[in-house]
Amino acid sequence: MEENPSTEFLENFLLNYTGGEIKLLQTYYNEGIALLCINHVEKRNAITGKMLVDLRNCVLELEKWENGKAVILYGEGIAFSSGGDLNFARTENNPTSGFYMSYYAHDTLKRFRKLPFVTVSLVHGPALGGGAELAVYSDYVIVADDVKLGFVHGKMGIVSAWGGTTRLMRIVGERKALEMVLTSKIYSAKECLDLGLAYKIVNSSIKLAETLNFVRALTVHDYSIIQSNKNVTNFVSENSFEKSLDIEREQFYPKWGSKLNKEALDKRIKHVQNKN
Numbered sequence: 642m643e644e645n646p647s648t649e650f651l652e653n654f655l656l657n658y659t660g661g662e663i664k665l666l667q668t669y670y671n672e673g674i675a676l677l678c679i680n681h682v683e684k685r686n687a688i689t690g691k692m693l694v695d696l697r698n699c700v701l702e703l704e705k706w707e708n709g710k711a712v713i714l715y716g717e718g719i720a721f722s723s724g725g726d727l728n729f730a731r732t733e734n735n736p737t738s739g740f741y742m743s744y745y746a747h748d749t750l751k752r753f754r755k756l757p758f759v760t761v762s763l764v765h766g767p768a769l770g771g772g773a774e775l776a777v778y779s780d781y782v783i784v785a786d787d788v789k790l791g792f793v794h795g796k797m798g799i800v801s802a803w804g805g806t807t808r809l810m811r812i813v814g815e816r817k818a819l820e821m822v823l824t825s826k827i828y829s830a831k832e833c834l835d836l837g838l839a840y841k842i843v844n845s846s847i848k849l850a851e852t853l854n855f856v857r858a859l860t861v862h863d864y865s866i867i868q869s870n871k872n873v874t875n876f877v878s879e880n881s882f883e884k885s886l887d888i889e890r891e892q893f894y895p896k897w898g899s900k901l902n903k904e905a906l907d908k909r910i911k912h913v914q915n916k917n
């Protein structure tokens with residue numbers, strides 16, 4: 642087994658497993674919002690090797706997006722994602738193939754986590770195995786009222802392949818995460834909310850519209866402010882307190898006296914709570 646396989650090698654391997662696509666939609670780019678769409682409807686959005694390559698290409702494109710603010714990851718059709726492609730799982734059923742698939746996905750998803758944008762997973766219908774793992778990579782998990790989310794890996798005789806347990810633990814805490822992966826239980830929307838996994842429940846018939854509104858409310862400020870805040874929270878979640886203060890300072894001081902800062906000071910803003 643090649644311990645540090647090249648991207649080219651891994652992509653040649655994964656591209657043997659075709660079907661479906663993951664694509665970036667620019668419909669709301671003018672608002673600084675990108676849609677990342679999982680589309681393999683006939684297989685309930687199972688993630689093929691080719692789709693893992695698509696996902697990486699989308700993330701590489703997002704890395705170049707200078708004035709982006711947010712990304713919404715969602716699934717077409719009646720599922721968020723039924724997880725890893727079982728055709729791949731059956732054909733490449735050996736540890737070396739598992740290592741290659743996991744190594745490649747980890748690298749992509751680490752990059753996704755480091756994006757300086759607010760990331761939101763809109764999760765509906767089945768989100769199982771790798772589907773649940775993808776769901777928890779975002780900053781916010783919004784679930785539709787028809788969600789069925791489960792870390793079912795244990796039932797399949799495996800553990801999380803794409804780093805989902807690490808992410809899950811950071812969201813719901815150690816004991817709840819352990820319970821979820823040890824039981825392979827499938828959770829409803831209300832249960833996801835009670836666990837602290839979901840941030841909000843949306844109506845499945847208007848789920849994208851509701852999620853867009855949620856995202857718009859979080860992205861009212863200039864993209865530079867959003868990206869700096871995200872750089873700080875990304876760093877804090879991965880690094881020590883001391884290093885975090887350093888990065889927070891690095892993100893802060895160039896904005897002290899910037900055009901935006903001066904304009905805000907000139908407005909003599911009074912920070913009273915909005916009355917709705």
Ligand SMILES: CCCC(=O)SCCNC(=O)CCNC(=O)[C@H](O)C(C)(C)COP(=O)(O)OP(=O)(O)OC[C@H]1O[C@@H](n2cnc3c(N)ncnc32)[C@H](O)[C@@H]1OP(=O)(O)O
Nearest residue numbers: 683684685687723724725726727728767769770771772802
């Ligand atoms: C790599 C990380 C680890 C993993 O993710 S391991 C995979 C874990 N996921 C699973 O085991 C999901 C298995 N699938 C299911 O439980 C059900 O299909 C599911 C998602 C609840 C949907 O149920 P239904 O709506 O009744 O649909 P269905 O069963 O008739 O499926 C429709 C077609 O989709 C296919 N499908 C579903 N999940 C798949 C998968 N993960 N990989 C490949 N194909 C998958 C299914 O075989 C069926 O295909 P076809 O129409 O018979 O050709």
